[in-house]
Amino acid sequence: MEILFYIAAAVTFLATLRVITHVHAVHALLYLVVALIALSLIFYLLGAQFAAALEIIIYGGAIMVLFIFVVMLLGPLAVEQERTWLSPSAWVGPCILALVLLGEVGYLIASGDHPTMAVAEPRQKAISIALYGPYIIGVELASMLLLPGLIGAYHLGRRLSSEARSC
């Protein structure tokens, strides 16, 4: 168990280090995805399966996809050395780190040693009850935060498209 945690932590650390030192945006994003997946494994090991799943689905999925879209939209600014992206060396690092994580997950499944499976179900229930009980104000605030986020993003994007049309 502990050794799994330390391996995942090392993967997170290395991937994060590459994120902030890399030159190419898409590569950095790939490393960030790997770091997030490693982090979700750590969440799982800490007994927070729900958080682990959300980390992969929303962070590693939705938010990173947004980033990638924007990098694509930025066009030549971000894609200065587009050709080098396809070189194998760019893929090696993330691939190795991802394989390490895959190994860990495989070991976890094979060993059948699920640290918190027994208490999983009441835990989800407790989260939901707490979320809509004492934390209801927080949920309301979060919804109020998301709405301006939506409107702001729409507004910023709309002005962009109208300017592009007028240009």
Added chain:
Amino acid sequence: MLSLLWLIPVLPLAGFLLLALCGGRLSRQQIAWVGCGSIGAAAVTTALVAIDFFSLFPAREFYQQTSWNWIDTSGMTVGISWYLDALSLLMVAVITGIGFLIHLYSAEYMAHDDGYARFFAYMNLFVSAMLTLVLADNLLLLYLGWEGVGLCSYLLIGFWYREPEYGTAAQKAFIVTRIGDTALAIGLFILFTQFKTLSIQQVQSLATEAWPVGSNVAMIVAMLFLIGAVGKSAQLPLQVWLPDAMAGPTPVSALIHAATMVTAGVYLIARMHHLFELAPMVQEGIAVLGLVTLLLAATSALVQQDIKRVLAYSTMSQIGYMFLALGVGAWPAALFHFLTHSCFKALLFLAAGSVIHSLHHEQNIFKMGGLRRHLPWTFWTFLIGAAAMSGVPLITSGFYSKDWILWSVWSSPLSHRWIWFGALLGAMLTGLYSFRLIFRVFFGEVRTQPTGESGLAMRLPLVVLAFLALTVGFLEMPHTLGNVTLFSQYLSHALPTTTLLPGMDESSEVREQLAVTIAALLGIGLAALLFLPGSLFGARETDQSTTHPSMTLLQAGWGFDRLYDRLFVQPWLAATRNSSDMVDRGYEWLAVCAESCHGWLSHTQTGQVRWYAASIAVGTLMLLGLFAM
């Protein structure tokens, strides 16, 4: 039907909202329908409410209704609540009835004006505010109406805002009445701190219990209320705004500056009569104030050249009579004069408007003349109005109300003989200046060719008001003549009855009535002697010969404008000019400080996001370090 009471102020408000929000999209005819219709509906509602009110009247003296809570905090509850008794019903009836006639008149009078919708919107708002004022159950709601009518007065005086001097007149009216409003507000605060309530009835019953007659607090509060009333009703020393307020359209002068708003002060004093009875000195002050105002205004009215200014001064003078009656404790008499005055003064203004309308907005009476044959309807109605104002005996309402006031002044224990003689002189002057107008405008040779009589919508209100000006007086006749006491019986459920001095019998009343009659007729006769064509001043083309200093003083309304300019405006301007450096230096120092601080701190504003992020991080670290210690 009494439960419809709340509709009375709300209907004109609805008319205002409709006209203000979509007046631009309506045709002129629709605007007139909305503007007059809302007031007409309010008048009909008033009639329904009145029928229901009278069905139970002597048994149930008042009716209270709370529409909803306005302010509800701990220690203070103010409701939008209405209070209907004999006094407020009288006011409401006058406001909606005469208001409707004036709206009808304006539908034609203003027909060619650009701001047709705006005009009716303001007028409807005014009626709504005035009804709120008189129907209010608590002083705060009354104050809301009080400010509302002030605002509408301002808006309507400056209705033709493209003329700068009209705008100035509007500002003058607004600012001068503001002095009174401030005093009234302070009075409200004192009452609230004393009694923790603003309900008019509760405040007065608590005040009569808590304060002995003549106590200081009662005097101060009554004084503040009096200043408020004086400002609104254009009495000395806050009377200067009313003559200038004639800048507004004539129907506005008729509605606001003759029939309703300027009598709000009379209503306020009558409504708070328990309070004023606790302060006999203030009450005596009211009487003296009324007397002085009525004499000053009457003498000024004698020499004015503008037909509307004559009427403005006469309004001040007649309200002076009402104040005089209030001051000597003749509450019903004051209200009776209010009723008759609303009828004949609205009539006079509307008839004057008809004259002005047919003479292409000529207002100088020295350029008028001989209109008797050209404008017969206007002439006869104007004549009735002037006769009522002068108090022509037996046939006009003005006689009965003025006689009642003078009889009360004569017989009241609160009065003095010299007040009565002053009031009698005023009655004589009233006849003189009213008929000076008649002889100048309608007799002699034609100086400006009129375009002809106005249409039905303008004539109908004139005829109705003329009828009222003649007949309203029969509601109350002295017991030497007919002995009708409908009005005083009706009001005795809301106001205390007049007390008489001992030894006032019929013979002294007859003598007093004879004096009033003679005074009025003397005034009219004098006017005929002086101003009829072919008489002493009758043939005079213009008023240029009256350059005598006393004449100019009278024309300027005894020069109060100049006095206030010297007393308040000039010293203030001088003070601001001289001491500006001293005060400014302090502020300049603040500005210099702020500027130098800005100079240092602006270096931290590099505009670079990373710098800001770093400073946030460092700040957080420092805070954490503080917590760690």
Added chain:
Amino acid sequence: MLSTPALVLAIILFGLGLIGLLSRRNILYMLLSLEIMLNAAALAFIAGGARWGQVDGEIMFLFILTLAAAEVSVALGIVLQLSHRFRTLDADAFCEMRG
């Protein structure tokens, strides 16, 4: 328990994110660094929740997730605007607000 090493990892990740935020001039990388810092904070909450066996840590994670989603959507919109206006992604170039 794993909580203590997890907290140490959170500190390390947060420091890395902060370094990235302060050292990179490309605004896109600054955003990525921000995401790392947010994740480090989330990790700290999860670790705390695991240490005390309570759900509050995960709930805070949910809120961080919401915040990140809103922040990223607006921030990326701004990045697109800036890149169109200035034709660069250099954060130091956007210094028109210099005092």
